[in-house]
Amino acid sequence: MIIGLIYDMLFLIPFAIAVSSLLPIAGEEVSGPVFVAFSAAAAVVIAVIRHVKLREKVLIAGTAAIVLLAVILYHPRAERIDFLASHIWIAEAALSAAAAAIICYLAERYRVLKTAAALAGTAMLIGFAAFSVSLSKITVCAVFAYTLxxxxxxxxxxxxxxGGRGDGEHLVSVSPFIIVIVIASALLWTPKKPYDWGFVRSITESVMGSVAKINDRLSGKGWDSDTPFIGFSDRAGFGSSLTGIGYKVMDIKTSKAADPYLYLTGRVYDSFDGQNWDYTREYGEEERNLETAETVSALVGSDGEVSKALALTVDLTLEQDSYGTDQFLPSKCIPGTLKHKSGTEVSYYKLNVNSPEFAPLLESGHEPDKSEWSEASEALGISGGGFAYEDYEAYRDDVYEDYLPKTPISEKTKEYMDGVLEGASSDYEKLSRIEAMLKSFSYTESPGTLPETIKGSADFLDYLIFEKKEGYCSYFATAFVLLARAYDIPARYVQGYRTETDGKMHTEVMSVDAHAWPEAYIAGIGWLPFEPTPGMRGIFAAPAWKTPGESGGSPYKGPENIGDAAETEGDAGEHDAADEKPFDWKKIAVPVIFVVMFALLIFMADGILKKKRYARMDERLKALYLCRQCMILLKRRGLARGESETLSEYVIRVEDKVPPGFLDFGTLYEKILYSGMEVSADERMKLEENLELIRKSGKHMLHLRIANS
Amino acid sequence: MNKRKLLILIAVFALSLVGISLRGGPVPYVFFWLTLLVPAVCALYILFVMIFLKIYQRSDGRTMVCGTPTDFYITLNNESPFSFSSVRIKFYSSFSTVTGLDDGCVYELPPHSSLTRMTPLLCRYRGEYLVGIKEMIISDFLNLFSFRYRIKEPLSVIVAPANIRLETLRYLEEHPDADRDSLKDRPRPDIPVREYVAGDDTHLIHWKASAVMGKLMVRERTGTEKSGIAIIMEASRYSDKPEDYLPAENRVIESVLALAFYYMGNGVPVDVIYYSGRAVTVPVRTPGDYERLYEAMRGYFFGDEGNTVRLLDELQQEMCWQYSIIIPVLIRFSAREHDLIGRMNVAHVPVRVYLADDNADAAGETGGIEVIPVGTKAPTEDVL
Known part of the structure; x- marks a missing residue:
């Protein structure tokens, strides 16, 4: 019976769990796992009922009914309907278990149903997965368990x-292995996103990067090559396509969260001939410092310090992984902070360009006067030695001279751009519109070779804006610079690296992060990078930060608040004490009493029915019944007959272990079974005495067994 | 594991990888884990079975007789709480046959159970070799994997040669000189002989021997009773592979015993000559002599390839005068053996070589020596 029961449960429990986990839960809110567990428990009860005798079936059903009735009756009449409505999920769980049981029992009879149910379940899972329908893990595991x-x-x-003893016993005895498989699968990791094969990708990128590096070195290509790989070359050109194999070129560590989109300037170009960029002035530390000082002059507050609402100082350490001798630095490097130790160390200003405080600075176009310049110098801790106001003025003039050459554009381009820039009130707004316009084009890594007919800025702009409408960063950076210059805004073409830090303090810069971008000069603020490349975000897309004290968080609960909290807790305590009621033991005791009475009733009824049945039997059937009862009692006392053991062998084997007279029934039993002989009333009465002897023997047999052992 | 199942498993695993690459959530991931765990657990199950499966085998007595079935018992025992789903037994079959159990039969062992089977075991050749269970094939409960392994303690038996009782001798009538009546009743010529020395009685000159030897030979003795048949047994093993040497050696020993018993039974004096470091001659006149010969043959060990030549070389020329027929039972009969026999047989008595070689040509005569191929495949009683 046990084997049969477990065999049934192996199919029924996962099936019931699968069915119940798919159903919407009716009535009062109950958690999914509780509902499913209840359904599984109901399935177990159904399985047990199926395998026990009628008496036990009635007992179980009766007990359940009594308990249910007791629970319902204990609620006041007015609340009973609501109580039933809110606990309807119990009935739902039981019904789903019953439905699962019916299907399982039908499948037992018609084996093809089992296979069909398993296949249907698996197909359902596949379908749900294909259409991205969310399923709970328990459903999935239950379906797979059933299938397995x-x-x-x-x-x-x-x-x-x-040699086997049947499919049932076999499956029961190997089921622990199957259960282990299912439980392990259920406990293991099942993320919501598809697996990104990160480790495979990183291994692949690492290997391919190493190959690309070796290839570059062997072929002499690299930083100074004129490959179209963004081009770190003396002459920044346009290639037909970009090479995409990446490898790490540097590590960046910052003292605080760096710019989300960090630009590291490598080389600055000022002149364009239609095909290539070139530089006529050396961009070095002096110029860099003056740029920073100009920006700082707009950021210094009344306290003589750079306002933290506008800019934060970030310490940056850069360790280059490659052989490049070029220096890559963020913009707005703080003068005097550049050091070369294990790597390049520098501090720079991270600008809060999207903050409301910064916006007026972008629009005003106010150039610093002498005092403002002096304040900036003081804030930076620098003075004299190239930082005089006169030096700034000379620098500013050079900016307009070198970065604002005459840039002719075609009529067509002008007409188009006039439309784009119509109504723009400031240089910043113009630049934003140019950026937006270029961002509307398409990004491609293989735009093809730049036509040789392009001889100047006008040709280039016409080609890009009206014909090509796609390209990579160099195209868009070039177009931005040319358009800015065409509208009297100094601009320059910069090559370096652009990396997305995600606000982290450690970032790896890869070779594929090499980038070209435009920088435009806004009077009073200085140079600012823009990002016209479609799909990329620049500093103007970075979220603004709030300075400490402006976060608007909850006020600190100081010691003066503790009393209030304690007061409140005390009140709550008094309130709970008032509500507390003594536990009503009647709710448990009455149903238990009823169940016990019911059980006694059932056992009595069973006894009466058995007696009546026995009375109706003829002598032979009575004798058989009595002999079987003797065997059952002996089995309960640990003296079961072996599978292939005859009665005679059994008697011989066991007779030393039992008191005299116990096995007297053996000979008669054998005769009745194999010879079909009739049994007299005397013989039957002797069997009844034999049975009675065994029944009363209990302790005596225990002593005998201990003595024999 | 067969290729089809392996391909299916690989395809399912690849499918699971595709699943987790395209979709997240429990369905693809649980499926992926299942495709990893199911084969792993099945393999562990097989390992478990291998460790906990107990195998016992025995035969009735350690010594068996070739060609006579012996009762053989195997017991498979499972003391674990788990069922052993599929256990197959493979028997040694090169030199023995298990007739009552099918190699392809799959056994299931429920928990805490044992399975005992009795079957006749028939050994085909004499000698010492392994019989019974050769290897076990264990499969898991999902029938995904099968693992084959040899058992640690195979059963080794010593198989005694068969006692073949010949009714008649096939080639007896072809040689009138070799029939038994002539061997039983006629007096034998005197032998041995020696070279004539001045002063010997000229009546003792053996003219026939002198003609053969090319010089005068005189008889040494007269009236000595001589044996009728000499059976010379092969002494060499010509291969390292049991499947090559066992059948041939078995045929040789069976033939020697069968012939010896036949002649002994018919009152013909027969000597069996074999090599055991030196030439050993065993006269077989009585059943007791035959038993001693049988015991000697039971434990006989065929030596290296040169032993037969040494035996033939050692046998003196005088021996040919003692016998009316010489019957070498050999495995190989090359020119060398032919010469040695010829040199030995100065009396030109009939020589009939029984050749236990499946590749030998049909029966024929070469240089006065009759060669009868008896092979190793047909029953001994049929070929003799």
Whole structure:
């Protein structure tokens, strides 16, 4: 019976769990796992009922009914309907278990149903996964468990073997292995996103990067090559396509969260001939410092310090992984902070360009006067030695001279751009519109070779804006610079690296992060980078930060608040004490009493029915019944007959272990079974005495067994 | 594991990888884990079975007789709480046959159970070799994997040669000189002989021997009773592979015993000559002599390839005068053996070589020596 019960449960429990986990839960809110667990428990009860005798079936059903009735009756009449409505999920769980049981029992009879159910479940899972329908893990595991069980059962059923005791016992005895598989699968990691194969990708990128590096070195290509790989070359050109194999070129560590989109300037170009960029002035530390000082002059507050609402100082350490001798630095490097130790160390100003405080600075176009310049110098801790106001004025003039050459554009381009820039009130707004316009084009890594007919800025702009409408960063950076210059805004073409730090303090810069971008000069603020490349974000897309004290968080609960909290807790305590009621033991005791009475009733009824049945039997059937009862009692006392053991062998084997007279029934039993002899009333009465002897023997047999052992 | 199942497993695993690459959530991931765990657990199950499966085998007595079935018992024992789904037994079959159990039969062992089977075991050749269970094939409960392994303690038996009782001798009538009546009743010529020395009685000159030897030979003795048949047994093993040497050696020993018993039974004096470091001659006149010969043959060990030549070389020329027929039972009969026999047989008595070689040509005569191929495949009683 136990084997049969476990065999049934192996199919029924996962099936019931699968069915119940798919159903919407009716009534009062109850958690999914509780609902499913209840359904599984109901399935177990159904399985047990199926395998026990009628008496036990009635007992279980009766007990359940009594308990249910007791629970309902204990609620006041007015609340009973609501109580039932809110607990309707119990009935739902029981019904789903019953439905699962019916299907399982039908499948037992018609084996093809089992296979069909397993296949249907698996198909359902595949369908749900394909259409991205969310399923709980328990459903999935239950369906797979059922499928695995059915598969194991089918394999066993189809095999022709000698020595087995039936499919049921086999499946029960190997089920622990199947259960281990299912439980392990259920406990293991199942993220919501598809697996990104990060480790495979990183290994692949690492290997391919190493190959690309070696290839570059062997072929002499690299930083100074004129490959179209963004071009770190003396002459920044346009290639037909970009090479995409990446490898790490540097590590960046910052003292605080760096710019989300960090630009590291490598080389600055000022002149364009239609095909290539070139530089006529050396961009070095002096110029860099003056740029920073100009920007700082707009950021210094009344306290003589750079306002933290506008800019934060970030310490940056850069370790280059490659052989490049070029220096890559963020813009707005703080003068005097550049050091070369294990790597390049520098501090720079991270600008809060999207903050409301910064916006007026972008629009005003106010150039610093002498005092403002002096303040900036003081804030930076520098003075004299190239930082005089006169030096700034000379620098500013050079900016307009070198970065604002005459840039002719075609009529067509002008007409188009006039439309784009119509109404723009400031240089910043113009630049933003140019950026937006270029961002509307398409990004491609293989735009093809730049036509040789392009001889100047006008040709280039016409080609890009009206014909090509796609390209990579160099195209868009070039177009931005040319358009800015065409509208009297100094601009320059910069090559370096652009990396997305995600606000982290450690970032790896890869070779594919090499980038070209435009920088435009806004009077009073200085140079600012823009990002016209479609799909990329620049500093103007970075979220603004709030300075400490402006976060608007909850006020600190100081010691003066503790009393209030304590007061409140005390009140709550008093309130709970007032509400507390003594536990009503009647709710447990009455149903238990009823159950016990019911059980006694059932046992009594069973006893009466058995007696009546016995009375109606003829002598032979009575004798058989009595002999079987003797065997059952002996089995309960640990003296079961072996499978292939005859009665005579059994008697011989066991007679030393039992008191005299116990096995007197053996000979008669054998005769009744094999010879079909009739039994007299005297013989039957002797069997009844034998049975009575065994029944009363209990302790005596225990002593005998201990003595024999 | 067969290729089809392996391909299916690989395809399912690849499918699971595709699943987790395209979709997240429990379905693809649980499926992926299942495709990893199922084969792993099945392999562990097989390992478990291998460790906990107990195999016992025995035969009735350690010594068996070739061609006579012996009762053979195997017991498979499962003391674990788990069922052993599929256990197959493979028997040694090169030199023995298990007739009552099918190699292809699959056994299932429920928990805490044992399975005992009895079957006749028939050994085909004499000698010492392994019989019974050769290897076990264990499959898991999903029938995904099968693992084959040899058992640690195979059963080794010593198989005694068969006692073949010949009714008649096939080639007896072809040689009138070799029939038994002539061997039983006629007096034998005197032998041995020696070279004539001045002063010897000229009546003792053996003219026939002198004609053969090319010089005068005189008889040494007269009236000595001589044996009728000499059976010379092969002494060499010509291969390292049991499947080559066992059948041939078995045929040789069976033939020697069968012939010896036949002649002994018919009152014909027969000597069996074999090599055991030196030439050993065993006269077989009585059943007791035959038993001693049988015991000697039971434990006989065929030596290296040169032993037969040494035996033939050692046998003196005088021996040919003692016998009316010489019957070498050999495995190989090359020119060398032919010469040695010829040199030995100065009396030109009939020589009939029984050749236990499956590749030998049909029966024929070469240089006065009759060669009868008896092979190793047909029953001994049929070929003799």
């Amino acid at each position: 069980i059915v598969f194991a059962d089918t394999v066993q059923h189809r095999s022709v073997k000698e």
